Amino acid sequence: MSHISILGRAAALAAVAGLVAFGAAPAAELPAATKKILKELKVPESILDDIDQELAVPKAWIEGARKEGEVRIVDTHSDKVHAQMTAPFRARYPFIKIRNTRGSYQSRTTRVMIAIQAGNYTTDIAMDYGGYYEQFHKAGMLHDMRELPNFTKVPEQARGKDGTWVAHRRQYWCVSYNTNKIKKADLPKTWDGFLDDPRWRNGMMAIGNRPQLWILMLWGHYGPDYAKRYMARLFNEVKPQLRKEGMNALVSLTIAGELPLAVPSSEYRVQLSQEKGAPVGYHCPEPVPASMAEMGIFKGNPHMNAARLYVNWLLSKEGQIAQFYASRSVPIHEGLQRKEFVPFAEEIQGKKIALRAPELMRDSSVEVQKIWGEHWAKATGEGPERTVSIKIEKIQKKGAAVDFKLAGKPETAAISGSRTTITVGGKKVRRNALKAGLECQITYRGSGTEATALACK
Numbered sequence: 001m002s003h004i005s006i007l008g009r010a011a012a013l014a015a016v017a018g019l020v021a022f023g024a025a026p027a028a029e030l031p032a033a034t035k036k037i038l039k040e041l042k043v044p045e046s047i048l049d050d051i052d053q054e055l056a057v058p059k060a061w062i063e064g065a066r067k068e069g070e071v072r073i074v075d076t077h078s079d080k081v082h083a084q085m086t087a088p089f090r091a092r093y094p095f096i097k098i099r100n101t102r103g104s105y106q107s108r109t110t111r112v113m114i115a116i117q118a119g120n121y122t123t124d125i126a127m128d129y130g131g132y133y134e135q136f137h138k139a140g141m142l143h144d145m146r147e148l149p150n151f152t153k154v155p156e157q158a159r160g161k162d163g164t165w166v167a168h169r170r171q172y173w174c175v176s177y178n179t180n181k182i183k184k185a186d187l188p189k190t191w192d193g194f195l196d197d198p199r200w201r202n203g204m205m206a207i208g209n210r211p212q213l214w215i216l217m218l219w220g221h222y223g224p225d226y227a228k229r230y231m232a233r234l235f236n237e238v239k240p241q242l243r244k245e246g247m248n249a250l251v252s253l254t255i256a257g258e259l260p261l262a263v264p265s266s267e268y269r270v271q272l273s274q275e276k277g278a279p280v281g282y283h284c285p286e287p288v289p290a291s292m293a294e295m296g297i298f299k300g301n302p303h304m305n306a307a308r309l310y311v312n313w314l315l316s317k318e319g320q321i322a323q324f325y326a327s328r329s330v331p332i333h334e335g336l337q338r339k340e341f342v343p344f345a346e347e348i349q350g351k352k353i354a355l356r357a358p359e360l361m362r363d364s365s366v367e368v369q370k371i372w373g374e375h376w377a378k379a380t381g382e383g384p385e386r387t388v389s390i391k392i393e394k395i396q397k398k399g400a401a402v403d404f405k406l407a408g409k410p411e412t413a414a415i416s417g418s419r420t421t422i423t424v425g426g427k428k429v430r431r432n433a434l435k436a437g438l439e440c441q442i443t444y445r446g447s448g449t450e451a452t453a454l455a456c457k
Helices: 003-021 032-041 061-066 079-092 110-117 130-138 192-196 215-222 222-240 248-257 267-275 306-315 318-328 360-382
Strands: 070-075 096-100 125-127 164-180 205-208 242-243 261-266 280-283 286-296 353-355 386-391 395-397 402-407 408-416 421-424 439-444 453-456
Touching: 003 267, 032 079, 061 070, 061 306, 070 306, 079 096, 079 286, 079 306, 079 318, 110 439, 125 306, 130 286, 130 360, 164 248, 164 267, 164 306, 164 318, 164 453, 192 222, 205 248, 215 286, 215 353, 215 360, 222 360, 242 360, 248 261, 248 267, 248 280, 261 267, 267 280, 306 318, 386 402
Parallel strands: 070 096, 070 125, 205 242, 205 261, 286 353, 421 453
Antiparallel strands: 125 286, 164 261, 164 280, 164 286, 386 439, 395 402, 402 408, 439 453
């Protein structure tokens, strides 16, 4: 036998041994659940030609997961959606039982942290925790996931430098416009176009009170000086309609013709309306603002190997496609940024993306909200922000608003589940924890406005 043949045979044997050591799934057949998803989405099976490489992990993880037998997750999905989404995972790893619980933001964050600090792991994986990342990170609770094969399959902006967080889906926030009132060709290519072109002034543009869905991303992409100038020119020169409705309501008002165009709007909501024949279009100036839903693995959890397999699978093409199929969540995987999975892909592909990472939320969100709030208050005639002592008399809509008296006069303040900082006894709580009779310090701009902080005893 020649020296070359011997080397070739040795290399082949080494390659086979490597596949065994890394627990690769058979290349011949996709799970029936995966085939069903691809068929219904009308996507060729060839899109998963590299799935074996994506799911190749150390054999020790597979064996460890067999012994652990389960993985626990608290997320936002209903049982039906979660069952649809995880069908391929359960087919590939039948020895792992998924114990999934649909939980509120507090259930996914504060309660989890308190339980872990007490030595009781109620979940192995942190899901959709938004601004709570910093608390988990400061407490040293998050595992370094850079060991996962698919960690690098998401954009660099969508994963933590220290490996403690990674995005598993994204949402774009651009412009919805009434196609009977606005021509696509007239819309600006960049966000600066709204400032420079006089056609968008004096009420032609409507904006919602949600700077964290687009201005914050511009702040992160271009820097604070740019974003500060942008906000100043937007409010002082463009003078858009300032709307207090929710973002979905703004899309509806745009469809009805009450608003020519609205900012910010999610691609999913516009697509649903467009599919029903509504006269609405979607346009994304560059850079395209995008928010993300993050996840992480808790250090020291009793199902570490099963958690590794689940997170790595969810980041794979198969996991991302399954998630899209079940919940229409836009994939974060770089190999899936195509029209089958991204609504209005033609508006997004080839453009720079301004992602809202947890670090940006941590470092800049408060300052952006403050500057934006000052502009908004001045433009709407709201009073300056102030902090006063109150006693809550009534709770509206499970904490969405509180009634109280100030100098004998009845007042109401809106309480946001994401923008209002709420504490009781010095601990952060959700608004549904508020009760009548609590004595608090409220920071707001007057009756009818949204509170920025509510600190109760």
